Amino acid sequence: MPTPIEKMIDASAKCAKCGAPMGKCSCWITLRCPKCKRARTVEREDYDPKNCAVIECSCDRCNHFDSSTVDYFDAEGRQINLDGELITTAS
Numbered sequence: 058m059p060t061p062i063e064k065m066i067d068a069s070a071k072c073a074k075c076g077a078p079m080g081k082c083s084c085w086i087t088l089r090c091p092k093c094k095r096a097r098t099v100e101r102e103d104y105d106p107k108n109c110a111v112i113e114c115s116c117d118r119c120n121h122f123d124s125s126t127v128d129y130f131d132a133e134g135r136q137i138n139l140d141g142e143l144i145t146t147a148s
């Protein structure tokens with residue numbers, strides 16, 4: 058039995074939540090560990106920024122020091138804050 062995530066990866070798959078072609082909706086967020094680069098797709102939570110496409114946070118294996126740093130990125134790979142606003146690095 059393929060899991061919902063495995064079905065999702067199928068190129069012809071539709072979103073299991075809203076029925077839109079995969080990649081055309083925002084029901085899902087990529088959760089990525091910045092240290093080991095492992096990534097998985099998770100359901101968007103209500104508290105996630107609306108335009109967030111990728112969340113970077115340490116996975117269980119890498120998070121040895123209880124650092125709860127979480128970074129949000131939009132679909133363009135730009136870092137955003139919890140309100141979905143771009144974080145501009147002042148120079």
Ligand SMILES: [Zn+2]
Pocket residue numbers: 072073074075076077082083084085
């Ligand atoms: Zn969807």
Ligand SMILES: [Zn+2]
Pocket residue numbers: 090091092093094095115116117118119120
């Ligand atoms: Zn990791």
